[in-house]
Amino acid sequence: MIEAKKPLMLKKECNVFIGLGSNLGERQEWLRMAVTSMNESGGVELMRESSIYETEPHGFNPQPDFLNQVVEIVTTLTPEELLEQMLRTERFLGRIRTIRWGPRTIDLDLLAFNDRQLDTRRLRLPHPEIARRRFVLEPWAEIAPDFMVPRLNLTVAELLRCCPDDSRVRRLEPHNVNKVLKKTPPE
Numbered sequence: 001m002i003e004a005k006k007p008l009m010l011k012k013e014c015n016v017f018i019g020l021g022s023n024l025g026e027r028q029e030w031l032r033m034a035v036t037s038m039n040e041s042g043g044v045e046l047m048r049e050s051s052i053y054e055t056e057p058h059g060f061n062p063q064p065d066f067l068n069q070v071v072e073i074v075t076t077l078t079p080e081e082l083l084e085q086m087l088r089t090e091r092f093l094g095r096i097r098t099i100r101w102g103p104r105t106i107d108l109d110l111l112a113f114n115d116r117q118l119d120t121r122r123l124r125l126p127h128p129e130i131a132r133r134r135f136v137l138e139p140w141a142e143i144a145p146d147f148m149v150p151r152l153n154l155t156v157a158e159l160l161r162c163c164p165d166d167s168r169v170r171r172l173e174p175h176n177v178n179k180v181l182k183k184t185p186p187e
Contacts, residue, residue, distance in 0.1 A: 050142045113125050
C-alpha cells in the first residue's frame with residue numbers, strides 16, 4: 001500500500017519587520033518596487049506598511065536626503081533565507097555597495113524577526129542599530145508601537161521616546177496605518 005504524502009504545512013512567522021530606504025533617483029518608486037518585489041517573492045506576504053518619511057542622511061555626508069519606510073510581513077522563510085531574498089531584491093534594483101552608509105537606490109534592513117535573537121557573522125537580530133535611529137523608529141512606531149523588541153525589552157514606542165538621534169524625520173505620505181493588506185491572520 002502506498003501512502004499519499006500529506007501537504008507540507010509551513011509555519012508562518014509574524015511580527016517580521018523590514019526597514020527600507022532610498023536616496024538616489026526616483027526614491028519613492030524604488031521603495032514601491034522593493035515592497036512589490038518582496039510581496040511577490042515566494043514565502044513573503046505584506047501585512048502593513050508605514051507612511052513614507054523624508055530623513056537626513058545618517059553616517060556619510062554629504063548626500064541626498066533619504067525616503068524611509070517600515071513594512072511588516074509574515075513569512076515561511078528562515079531569517080537567513082529572508083536576508084538572502086532581501087539582498088537579491090537590492091541587487092535586482094541596482095544597489096551597489098561602495099561606501100558604508102553612502103548613497104543607494106535601495107536599502108533593506110531586517111529589523112526584527114518575531115522574538116528571535118540571532119548573532120552570526122551575516123545577521124544580527126534584532127538589528128543592532130535600531131535604538132539609535134530615529135529614521136527607523138518613527139515609521140516603525142506608526143505601524144507597531146507596542147511591538148516588544150527582543151533583547152532590548154522595550155516597545156518600539158518606548159525606544160522612540162528615548163532615542164538619542166535628533167535628526168530630521170518628516171512624514172510625507174499619510175497612510176492608513178490600520179490598513180491590513182491580508183485580512184486573514186497567519187496560521
